[in-house]
Amino acid sequence: MLFFDYHSTTPVEPGVAEKVLLYMTKEFGNASSTEHAIGDAAEDAVKEAKSHIANLVGASPRDIIFTSGSTESINLAIQGTVQHLENKDIHPRIALSAVEHKAVLDTCLALEEQGRVKLSILPVDTQARIDLAQLEQACASGIHLLCVMAANNEVGTIYPVKKIAHIAQTYNVPFLCDASQAVGKVPIHFKEWGITMLSLSAHKFYGPQGVGALVVKRGHPLEPLLYGGGHQRGLRSGTLNLPGIVGLGEACRxxxxxxxxxxxxxxxxxxxxxxxxxxxxxxLVVNGDQENRLAGNLHISIPGIPNSAVIARVRLKLAISTGSACSSGVEAPSHVLRAMNRDEDIVEGSLRIGLGKFTTDAEVVAAAEILSQTVHAVRAAMAV
Incomplete structure (x- = not known):
């Protein structure tokens, strides 16, 4: 089985896995149990992980809130910001790009359906690029939160986060950047660029699944989603996932x-x-901005060939996908390609291929052969 679905998840680095196992079996303390040395050691390990994360994304260790992954981080960022504004009798307005991950889109749409926010959807062009002039107009209109990802999880387009952050700062608009696909792949400078909040997940860059972080600029007010023991400055209660956090930190290092x-x-x-x-x-058509995309991203469409027909024939030999893993099981066309105004045959024939550091040259050749043979076979069957 050839794995070409690195956007959905990545294999864990052997060195990371060793540290995770160590902190599951021998160094298993609770970082909040500071009445004894075992708890102290766990707390030190968490501090070290924070340092590695901060070093990778250009933040301060104190800015980091550990979560179960980007989906939770995004919900805490958006809902926590909205709740704080509501507490001040402000009806929030949020601007977001049309190609955001479902964690951002669905959270914002749910809040809109509840009547709690007003949304402004920022369009993209045929390569999923955002118009910075339109983004600036949205910021100038008096929005309370801007949500733009660092890199698209389907077509791989990389966004000018530094410029976006500067525009947001100019109009004093908090800026949430979903950097799930970008962290560990492209440089991120949280503090220098002036990002307000940034989400990340360990399993997107060779760390364990089920752990991530929200990086929050000091002074940005949030209300918690979870209540309990008041862990992590009261923003995310619950016993820290020590093995996962250590794995996340090591992956960042x-x-x-x-x-x-x-x-x-x-x-x-x-x-x-x-x-x-x-x-x-x-x-064959290649989707997205080919001059400015993630190194491991190859998003293609084969007009006239339904992607389901290809997936059905290769699924036991080649791991690729039709879109976001978080939308798996949902029979719906890609909202990203729809937002890019791609033709229907491009949308229906789309396939997401993801490469990573463990992909070999031999696997590249084998994957190309499997896919090409499959497409020819489907075309022949459809011609009968």
Missing amino acids: LRKLEMEEDERAIREKRDRLQKLLTDKIPG
């Missing part, structure tokens, strides 16, 4: 050291796979 070289090698493999597929499959 390794990304800081290896990201530049790894992403260069991944980009070379992606480009080779793209060329092989383009040569082997007539009519």
Whole structure:
């Protein structure tokens, strides 16, 4: 089985897995149990993990709130901000791009349906790029929160976060950046760029599943979603997931050291796979901004060939997807491609291919052969 679904999740680095196991079996203390040395050691491990995370994204350790992953982080950021504004009798207005992850879109839409917020949806062009002039107009109109991702989880388009943060700062608008697909792959400078809140998940960059963080600028007011023991400054109660947090920290430490070289090698493999597929499959279309996308992203469409027909034939040999893993099981066309105003045959024939640091040259060649043979077989069957 060839794994080409790195956008959905990544294998855990062996060194990360070793640390996770250590903190599950031997160094298993509760970081809040500071009455004894075992608890103290756990607390020290959490502090070290915070330091590694902060170093990777250019933040301060005190800015970090641990969560179960980006979905929780995003909900805490959006709902926590909205609740604070409501407590001040303000009816919040939120602007967000049309291609945000469902964690952002669905949270905002749910709040709108409840009558709690007013939304402004920022359109994108055919390559999923956002118009900064329109974004500035939205900020100037008096919004209370701006949500724009760092990199798109389907087509891989990378957004100018530094410029977006500067615009938001100019109009004193809090800026939430979903950086789930970008952290560990492209440079992020939280404090220097002036980002207000940033979400990340360990399993997107070779860490364990089920752990992530929300980085929050000091002074930005939030109301908690969870109540309990008052952990993490009262913003996220609950016993800390020590093994997961240690794994997240170690993954961040390794990304800081290896990201530049790894992403260069991944980009070379992606480009080779793209060329092989383009040569082997007539009519293939590459979606997204090819000049400014994640190194491991290859989002293609094969007009006239339903993506379900391809997936059904390769699913036991090749792990690829039709879109976001968080939408799996939901029979609906990609909202990202729809927002890009792509033709229906492009939407219905789309496939998301993700490469990572463990992808080999031999796997690239094998994946290209499997996909091309499958497409030819589907075309032949449809022609009968």
